[in-house]
Structures are given as structure tokens and as C-alpha cells.
Amino acid sequence: MGKETMADDQPTKSAIRSLRWFIGNGAFATCIYLGFVKEIKGAEDVAIFWAWALAVISIFLMSDLVINELKKKKPPVPLWLDGIFDIIIVSVFVWFGAIATAIAYLIYFIFLQAAWEKALKESSKVPSDQTDDQPQFGEITEEK
Numbered sequence: 001m002g003k004e005t006m007a008d009d010q011p012t013k014s015a016i017r018s019l020r021w022f023i024g025n026g027a028f029a030t031c032i033y034l035g036f037v038k039e040i041k042g043a044e045d046v047a048i049f050w051a052w053a054l055a056v057i058s059i060f061l062m063s064d065l066v067i068n069e070l071k072k073k074k075p076p077v078p079l080w081l082d083g084i085f086d087i088i089i090v091s092v093f094v095w096f097g098a099i100a101t102a103i104a105y106l107i108y109f110i111f112l113q114a115a116w117e118k119a120l121k122e123s124s125k126v127p128s129d130q131t132d133d134q135p136q137f138g139e140i141t142e143e144k
Helices: 006-037 041-060 064-071 079-095 099-123
Strands: none
Touching (some): 006 079, 079 099
């Protein structure tokens, strides 16, 4: 009931980010299903617009500002899960003949994965002055 620390709040923030991912991607997948499979024109238009909007946003994903923000967080879901979802989305667009939209979404997918990989790699780096006498993972050392 007292003050919450950042460590106490982190699982809650992580769960909320995961929930947002599932809701957002679920809504996107629903629009694709209703638009392409059930042939509801409005849902198809929303899905195509959504894919192209994400493609335009991907231009900025590798910027230092975005990478620095991503470094402060964990991905909302494992990158492999996000990757599977995105590959399925690209495949559905191709299946239904929306090739340009599939390419646009694929560009977004590639840039998003690259941005997360870069952020995770940079956030796990240890300053060089702290690693001088410490063996690195997998490094064979000689005993003295």
C-alpha cells in the first residue's frame, strides 16, 4: 500500500505491453480476416491502410531516438512470436494478391526486427573498462 518501486511496477508494465500487442495485432488480423476472407470491403481497406501506415512508420524505426526508447524496454512478446505473426500476415496478403501491400508490410517487419535486435544488442553491452580482466562468454582462459 506504500510506494511502489520501479522493480515492483515492471511486471505490470510488461504485462500491459503484451496485452496491447495481442489486442493491436488481434484487431489487425481480424480486419485482414474480415476483409480478405469474408470480403468485407471496409475491413479490407482498414487492413491495407494499417499495413501501409506501418510501412511508412518503419522509415523511423532505426533512428537513434527510437533505438534509445527500445533499449529501455523488453519486446512486448518474444521476437520469434512477432516474427511468426508478421510472416503469416505477409503470406495472407500475397495469397489474396495484395503483393504491394505484402512488400510494404514485409519492409515494416524487417525494420522492426532489426530495430529490436539493435536495441537489445546495445542495451546488453558492458562498458569496455569493466571487461578488461573478465572472460567473455565462451572464451577459453588460461589458468595462471
